[in-house]
Amino acid sequence: MPEDNVKKIKMTPQRAAILKYLEGNTSHPSAEAIFDAVRKQYPMISFTTVYNTLQTLKDLDRVWELNIDDERKRYDPNVMLHHHLICMECKKIVDIHMDFQLDVPDEKAQGYMISGRHVEFYGLCPKCRNKKKNND
Amino acid sequence: MPEDNVKKIKMTPQRAAILKYLEGNTSHPSAEAIFDAVRKQYPMISFTTVYNTLQTLKDLDRVWELNIDDERKRYDPNVMLHHHLICMECKKIVDIHMDFQLDVPDEKAQGYMISGRHVEFYGLCPKCRNKKKNND
DNA sequence: TGTTACTTTGTAATCATTACATATTAGCGG
DNA sequence: CCGCTAATATGTAATGATTACAAAGTAACA
Ligand SMILES: [Mn+2]
Ligand SMILES: [Mn+2]
Ligand SMILES: [Zn+2]
Ligand SMILES: [Zn+2]
Numbered sequence: 081m082p083e084d085n086v087k088k089i090k091m092t093p094q095r096a097a098i099l100k101y102l103e104g105n106t107s108h109p110s111a112e113a114i115f116d117a118v119r120k121q122y123p124m125i126s127f128t129t130v131y132n133t134l135q136t137l138k139d140l141d142r143v144w145e146l147n148i149d150d151e152r153k154r155y156d157p158n159v160m161l162h163h164h165l166i167c168m169e170c171k172k173i174v175d176i177h178m179d180f181q182l183d184v185p186d187e188k189a190q191g192y193m194i195s196g197r198h199v200e201f202y203g204l205c206p207k208c209r210n211k212k213k214n215n216d
Numbered sequence: 217m218p219e220d221n222v223k224k225i226k227m228t229p230q231r232a233a234i235l236k237y238l239e240g241n242t243s244h245p246s247a248e249a250i251f252d253a254v255r256k257q258y259p260m261i262s263f264t265t266v267y268n269t270l271q272t273l274k275d276l277d278r279v280w281e282l283n284i285d286d287e288r289k290r291y292d293p294n295v296m297l298h299h300h301l302i303c304m305e306c307k308k309i310v311d312i313h314m315d316f317q318l319d320v321p322d323e324k325a326q327g328y329m330i331s332g333r334h335v336e337f338y339g340l341c342p343k344c345r346n347k348k349k350n351n352d
Numbered sequence: 353t354g355t356t357a358c359t360t361t362g363t364a365a366t367c368a369t370t371a372c373a374t375a376t377t378a379g380c381g382g
Numbered sequence: 383c384c385g386c387t388a389a390t391a392t393g394t395a396a397t398g399a400t401t402a403c404a405a406a407g408t409a410a411c412a
Contacts, residue, residue: 090410091410092360094359111399127400129361132360148283168331180317182316182335184312188313192301197335198336199316199335199336201330202334203331204328248368264393271370289368
């Protein structure tokens with residue numbers, strides 16, 4: 081029997097709606113963005129439920145909480161190792177799927193046990209580049 | 217005449233105290249940590265002044281605002297390109313001075329103009345590793 | 353179908369950060 | 383040195399994201 085290593089959570093319409101919205105979503109939404117999107121299908125959902133569910137999913141390693149945006153936390157349903165590129169202007173985040181060699185030799189690790197790595201790139205997205213250009 | 221490319225700011229005792237505290241500091245302090253430290257020498261300083269000064273220094277590229285800690289912003293007077301390792305338990309941040317090859321080919325950049333890069337490593341610092349061990 | 357532990361909800365609290373109005377002062381020009 | 387003024391510091395209030403909490407509701411199991 082193929083073992084199902086996805087831990088079970090009690091399924092509710094709210095959670096289903098959040099999971100459906102997140103499934104395959106590469107927009108790195110904030111809690112607010114998730115709330116706004118899910119509310120369209122499920123108008124009675126509360127903000128707290130979004131936060132609660134995100135916490136639960138985080139604990140189960142089903143979402144990744146990103147601190148790359150200085151204004152708010154962003155959530156990524158893709159928990160496979162990958163990297164990000166953020167627009168410094170509009171805060172749009174896109175994925176960078178590349179394998180960088182990021183090994184830190186012991187003498188540079190200062191006694192830390194390293195278990196995760198993440199590369200952040202900063203720049204301007206195409207839209208914001210154009211806006212800048214037109215303002216010259 | 218060797219040009220002094222450090223832009224002038226009006227020097228105040230408050231700013232001098234903050235700058236002195238930051239000079240060569242590799243602890244990646246939060247605004248609160250800066251406030252607490254500076255207050256020892258300069259008890260009448262206000263929290264707002266710390267924030268104001270950090271904003272000014274940021275604008276002049278004399279400090280780097282780090283979003284690596286999910287609880288609070290952290291500040292780094294070393295604005296040269298380098299990377300960081302954060303303890304997931306106590307949030308202690310140390311520098312990683314290494315040259316990684318982090319070039320993103322155009323077809324992966326999705327039209328973004330990339331101007332910055334930063335590698336974050338996550339792990340456990342020596343102290344927190346020991347604490348974990350003793351709790352087993 | 354009944355039970356109950358887990359969820360949801362609304363509201364209040366918290367915490368970091370920013371806004372603002374007022375008082376102070378660094379640094380320039382005379 | 384002195385006086386002026388734009389820049390800065392301060393205290394307090396506001397904001398905005400996130401978390402805490404208590405009460406009501408319900409998914410999932412027996
Ligand atoms: Mn991603
Ligand atoms: Mn550093
Ligand atoms: Zn943009
Ligand atoms: Zn630690």
